[in-house]
Amino acid sequence: MNKDFKVAIVTGAGTGVGKAISAALLNEGYRVVMTGRRREVLEKAAQETGGEPLLVVADVTDPDSVKALFSKVNETFGRLDLLVNNAGIGAPAIPLEELTLEQWRSVVDTNLTGTFLCTQEAFRIMKYQNPRGGRIINNGSVSAYAPRPFSAAYTATKHAVLGLTKSTSLDGRAYDIACGQIDIGNAATDMAAKIASGILQPNGTVMAEPTIDPVHVAEAVVYMAGLPLNANVLNMTVMATKMPFVGRG
Numbered sequence: 001m002n003k004d005f006k007v008a009i010v011t012g013a014g015t016g017v018g019k020a021i022s023a024a025l026l027n028e029g030y031r032v033v034m035t036g037r038r039r040e041v042l043e044k045a046a047q048e049t050g051g052e053p054l055l056v057v058a059d060v061t062d063p064d065s066v067k068a069l070f071s072k073v074n075e076t077f078g079r080l081d082l083l084v085n086n087a088g089i090g091a092p093a094i095p096l097e098e099l100t101l102e103q104w105r106s107v108v109d110t111n112l113t114g115t116f117l118c119t120q121e122a123f124r125i126m127k128y129q130n131p132r133g134g135r136i137i138n139n140g141s142v143s144a145y146a147p148r149p150f151s152a153a154y155t156a157t158k159h160a161v162l163g164l165t166k167s168t169s170l171d172g173r174a175y176d177i178a179c180g181q182i183d184i185g186n187a188a189t190d191m192a193a194k195i196a197s198g199i200l201q202p203n204g205t206v207m208a209e210p211t212i213d214p215v216h217v218a219e220a221v222v223y224m225a226g227l228p229l230n231a232n233v234l235n236m237t238v239m240a241t242k243m244p245f246v247g248r249g
Contacts, residue, residue: 006031007030007077007081008033008080008084009035009069009122010025011085012036012088013035013036013042014034014041016187017139017189017217017218018086019049020217021086021217022034022045023048023051024215024219025082025218025225026050027050028226030081030082033054033072033073034046034053035056035069037058037059056073060113060114066114066117066118066121067121069121070118070122070124073125074125080126080129081134081135082134082137082225083118083119083135084225085114085119085136087111088110090107090153090191091103091104094150103153104152107153107154108156111157111160111161112160122134122136122177123172123177126176127175133176133177133178135177135179135180137181137182137221138164138181139161139184140161140162140183140184140235141184142184142245143155143158144161144183149200162235169234178229179234181236182221182238183237184237185212185237185240185243185245186240187238188211188212196210210241212239216238220236
């Protein structure tokens with residue numbers, strides 16, 4: 001097997017953090033598989049990366065779609081070295097009691113179940129390939145530790161992803177599969193656009209918060225991915241220095 005390159009899958013790769021991670025990995029010489037639900041978005045993102053990624057349309061909430069994604073990657077490259085579970089969504093910022101079951105399930109299915117399904121398929125490749133093993137990096141959030149107002153679904157899934165990261169790290173030991181999590185605070189993406197213009201605070205006020213370029217998150221992922229498999233960053237927080245996360249409100 002030619003080991004002059006490594007193979008990476010990035011979910012939710014069409015926008016924001018996922019696009020930035022894909023570009024950074026391509027720049028490091030990875031063969032990158034960019035995946036998301038909308039081909040036109042992936043194609044535009046691929047052009048902006050300046051590289052030549054493999055584009056695979058897939059829905060992480062659909063088990064059959066996830067299986068097809070990983071089968072395509074295995075058939076094309078014969079191995080998988082890195083999975084970045086980046087796909088994620090939020091629910092409307094409304095009082096907890098007004099959140100519909102459909103809205104709740106949509107966030108859980110994408111952020112938690114999607115991460116689980118992709119992790120399962122990565123294990124099924126990484127356990128048996130030669131050389132054995134690989135790395136999984138989950139996109140967490142500072143919401144894995146502290147919620148924003150009206151974010152029950154998103155916060156619950158990010159707490160759950162933290163637990164999944166730890167279980168994946170433990171269960172992967174025997175197979176040289178390392179798993180870590182990057183917790184992001186205020187990356188300047190479309191999903192977080194309201195942060196810079198003004199977002200609800202726990203005391204009821206609305207305040208603009210500082211943000212960071214997703215490139216900084218991508219650089220951190222490249223560092224995590226570049227470690228040998230006997231070393232692991234279990235958790236890393238990359239955040240806007242002055243965002244109101246650390247301290248008392």
